[in-house]
Amino acid sequence: MAKDEFQSRQFKVVGTRVPRPDGVDKVTGRARYGADITAPGMLTGLCLRSPHAHARIRSIDTSAAEAMKGVKAVVTRADFDVTPESSGNRDVLDNVMAGDKALYDGHTVAAVAATSRSVARAALKAIKVDYEVLPHVTDVDEAMKPDAPVLHEGRQQESVPEGYSQNVLARSQYGHGDVDKGFEEADIVIERHFTTAATHQGYIEPHACLATMGGDGKADLWCCTQGHYHVRDTCAELLGMDTGQLKVTSSEIGGGFGGKTTVFLEPVALMLSRKSGKPVKMTMSREEVLRASGPTASTSVSIKIGARKDGRITAGWGDFRYQNGAFEAMNGALGAMCGFAPYDLENVRTTGWEVVTNRPKAAAYRAPGAPMAAFAVESVVDELAGELGMDPIDFRLMNAADEGTKAAYGPTYPAIGLKSVLEAAKDHPHWNTPLEGENRGRGFAVGFWFNFGGNTSVSLMINGDGTVSLSEGNPDIGGSRASMSMMAAEELGIPYEHVRCVIADTASLGQNDITDGSRVTFAVGLATIKAARHAIDIMKARAARIWGIDEEAVEWVDGAAQPAGPNAGKFEPMTLKEIAALASKTGGPIAGHFEVNAEGAGVSFGAHIADTEVDPETGAVKVLRYTVFQDAGKAVHPDYVEGQMQGGAVQGIGWALNEEYIYGEDGILQNPGYLDYRIPVASDLPMIDTKILEIPNPGHPYGVRGVGETGIVPPLATLANAVSRAAGVRMTSLPMSPPKLLAAIKAAKG
Amino acid sequence: MRFEAPTSPEDAASLLAATDNARVLAGGTDLLVRLRAGQVEPEMIVDIKRIAGIDAITSEDGGWRIGAGVSCAAMGEHDALGADYPGVVEGAELIGSTQVQGRCTMIGNLCNAGPAADSVPAMVAAGAIAHVVGPKGTREAPVFEIPVSPGKTSLAKGEFIASVYLPPRGARGGDAYLRFIPRTEMDIAAVGCAVNLSLADDGTVEKASVVLGAVGPKVIEAAEAAAALIGTTCDDTALAACAEAATAAATPIDDKRGTVEFRKDVTGVLARRAARIAYTRAKGETS
Helix, strand or coil: CCCCCCCCCCCCCCCCCCCCCCHHHHHHHCCCHHHHHHCCCCCEEEEEEECCCCCCEEECCCHHHHCCCCEEEEHHHHHHHCCCCHHHHHHHHHHHHCCEECCCCEEEEEEEECCCHHHHCCCCCCCCEEEEEEECCCCCCHHHHCCCCCCCCCCCCCHHHHCCCCEEEEEEEEECCCHHHHHHCCEEEEEEEEEECCCCCCCCCCCEEEEEECCCCCEEEECCCHHHHHHHHHHHHCCCCCHHEEEEEEEECCCCCCCCCCCHHHHHHHHHHHHCCCCCCCCCCCCHHHHHCCCCCCEEEEEEECCCCCCCEEEEEEEEECCCCCCCCHHHHHHHHCCCCCCCCCEEEEEEEEECCCCCCCCCCCCHHHHHHHHHHHHHHHHHHHHHCCHHHHHHHHHHCCCCCEECCCCCCCCCCCHHHHHHHHHHCCCCCCCCCCEEEEEEEEEECCCCCCCCCCEEEECCCCEEEEECCCCCCCCCHHHHHHHHHHCCCCCCCHHHEEEEECCCCCCCCCCCCHHHHHHHHHHHHHHHHHHHHHHHHHHHHHHHHHHHHEEEEECEEECHHHHHHCCCCCCHHHHCHHHHCCCCCEEEEEEECCCCCCCCCEEEEEEEEECCCCCCCCEEEEEEEEEEECCCCCCHHHHHHHHHHHHHHHHHHHHCCCCCCCCCCCCCCCCCCCCHHHHEEECEEEEEECCCCCCCCCCCCCCCCHCCCHHHHHHHHHHHCCCCCCEEEECCCHHHHHHHHHHHHH | CEEEEECCCHHHHHHHHHHEEEEEECCCCCCCCHHHCCCCCCCCCCCCCCCCCCCCCCECEEEEEEEECCEEHHHHCCHHHHCCCCCHHHHCCCCCCCCHHHCEHHHHHHHCCCCCCHHHHHHHCCCCCEEEHHHHHHEEEEEHEEECCEEEECCCCCCCEEEEEECCCCCCCCEEEEEECCCCCCCCCCEEEEEEEEEEECCCCEEEEEEECCCCCCCCEEEHHHHHCCCCCCCHHHHHHHHHHHHHCCCCCCCCCCEEEHHHHHHHHHHHHHHHHHHHCCCCCCC
16 A cells, blocks of 8 residues: 555644553553463463473473373474474474474473463473483574584575575675775774673563363464464464464553564463363463573674764674574564664665574564664764764764665665754753763764554444444554554544543454554554544545535534535534434444555654763663653654653663673573563663654654654663763673673773 | 471471471562472471561660561661661661562571572671571571571571571671672672671771672681771771782682672672771761
8 A cells, every 4th residue: 555645733632641541450450461361171281391402302202291180281293283384484383392303491392281280390290301412502603603503404595605504594785885995985994893692571471371272173362462463373374273263362461572473382372272172371480481482682793884084974884693593583684774774874785694593582672683783883983973073963963864865774765853863862951961970971872763564454433422442453562552542532533531442353353463663553553543534434424414415515523524615505513423323323333444554654763862870890880861862753642652762771771781691501591580680670770861753754644653662772882882981991792791891991901 | 288387496396307398488588489480399388487586676685686587677677776787787678679578587598598698798797696496405506607508508407597696786886788789679699798897995996707798609707808907997908908808708600690700809899898888887977
């Protein structure tokens, strides 16, 4: 479908801070999350997980477990007698239930369903797995070497040149111009190498689901997910079912951040239910979440940038080596696309590498791939500005992408908000208040994310009493029920309180893509507006019928149908409520709907400022002040938008300072819990100040851009630039944990 | 699994002695977590909280007796105890969150024998004595001797600690406990250090104890670091010598919580900072 055109208008509901519809349920405990769903006679399902980083599975003996009282089903890979069509779903199957090899510590190799948790635990212990332990690799640079232990044979794509391990699955290249010529033209060239650790999204709610399958093969699944249509499609293929025979309902969701765009327990629970004939509930422990869900890629990145003395960047080059865990992913390509996206460059060349290792498969995490790339590029940009004696914001303004710029990753930008974001930061009191005191430093960085549209289906019912029931098919992870209700109310011209939005199951609406790519407020919002317009068209037709005039002679103003002009006839306006009350006499129920594969999601830029203080004796970092600037296109519900900006910043601060997956020499995850996987606690953080900018997205009727992801892109570099200044040493490796920072400070002092 | 809640220390000891795999339950903030994680599967749990007086903080011969059922929050709210032993109390108050504080106990923290236990260094620095009850009667043992290695104590089968005694504070005494964590809350010490000082009339340090946590398999008494403070006014030279000696006394390992070099460095830093606070407190000044 063609892009929808933005039209400027005066909003009545959109842009206000109405009460959130899920608030009361969440604070009173009435909200039902994944683990809150129950069914009569349900069993408890548990997974047996590999204790080895890499091992061939010679055999699995489940006979003792199956013989135990209370054990109703035991499942291994042998039960999944399908070969999925796509390599993606073959990987999902290999990930949810290991085939001939266990590929990482925590990889599921078998599962049981039993009448109680304690019986299920005992049954796991009774399963005998004969492993042949294989050499393993968990580091990206090691995994690329030709002699590294190989995870998968024959999966390397033709894009990968010779001389690399088969663990390097793909290489992708972007850019334009001549970087060699660009570096020759430069007065100063800086090249640096950077590393980042794998981090986890850290959602509060662990993965959970309840599956029931009847003897007739029809199944129902309730689960905590960012995309229940995706869960349905994947599970149906893995179970060899017709898609229409599986109905999936999403629960309330306790955070996802990309980590719940995945399928882990669901096919296993369905298989256990099929074998046992009973409902099966599965929930992950926190340890399982950390060992075996999807953290981010860890990275090793090289960046080289040249600039003239006048501050103009002449060339940018980057090599982005991403460790994606045990299966194929495209984080390296995304990093290679995003790193230089904020800049208007004549000469730019980037390469992304996709590398598998003996770790859980990397999942999406808010702007997947981009924060690490921005960390590397923005660190060098910061250093260049310093060497050139330029203000970091002025240096970026001089090189910033704008409308008409050919982006480093290919396309030419329409109207974008980067310069507005930079100018807002430059004018802000935070930037203009000197940072005084010893061991303190201020950092600045920008970030970019694409945003996405995708398949979307919305239905909107006009009830007999004039209220509206709205159904969307995307789990509400960032306020979509509020935002959709607001956009429907805006379009229909009725109060926000008259609309209730629910998340429909997979049998109730057309396909809805996963809640990802910051797509929902944009794409589902667009579909909601169009569904409302569809309902308005029907209501105008009903009014025309009542009045006996042409449909074209009716217009919709402030929640009511009225004659379009004096020539149309003289009738009192009919409100939505009045038309709704007469619906059954004028043609039956009134409902609007809209289905689209939405395009025109506008890219979003953000900029962050951080003030930090370093304890030079311990390497501890304190964040003193933090401000986020971001282009929202149009902030439908500013509270939620600010929350997204703050949440991204906080997760980025954790990534920059303390969060990391730590693997031992044995390839076993050393810190699968929140004691040693250090997410920031509230007392670690200052208030995160926010400044929303609204540069309308030309591709949305209200100008909306996605805001969920951009906020995590700048903070890694922002913190690195701030801490490097405070500590007097350039930090190129994340996290900047106290041991690492103290060692760097000592090394710098000699 | 059997659950017992005896009302006398003797009954508790005989229950514990009669079972091979029994666990003492006080606050339960460690035991219940381990049970749920499947790390321990005891045959019997003996809840000692119904023993009379076990939840009391009592003044005794000029010192303080703290029962095994006393929550760390209760210690924090006891003004007189906090005035005598601010370092002991601040160590106890660092365990867990506000919610955990209402249940967790200092003696439970001691008996877990975790090398990073926050309440232990200041107890040892104070010269605290554990009152041990067992099937053969009672005995008194220095707190320092209770933990022997990670997860292991010197308590014999059937023995449990009913209380800990902190000796009389005396005039011109002060203590302090500092730990290093990468965050500001809800974390486990990468390094811990307690300093306990008594001053002579002229304001110089007469007695000193410097005790390190999380930098060895059990709590470490850094005697040379303490000696560096004796006879001084904790001036910069003395503090530097104390820090150097504390660094030398630390025997940490490289692990997920820090490197050997980092932990030894930070041990010295904390010893210096804790000594300064303890000295200020000993002089009766606020810190």
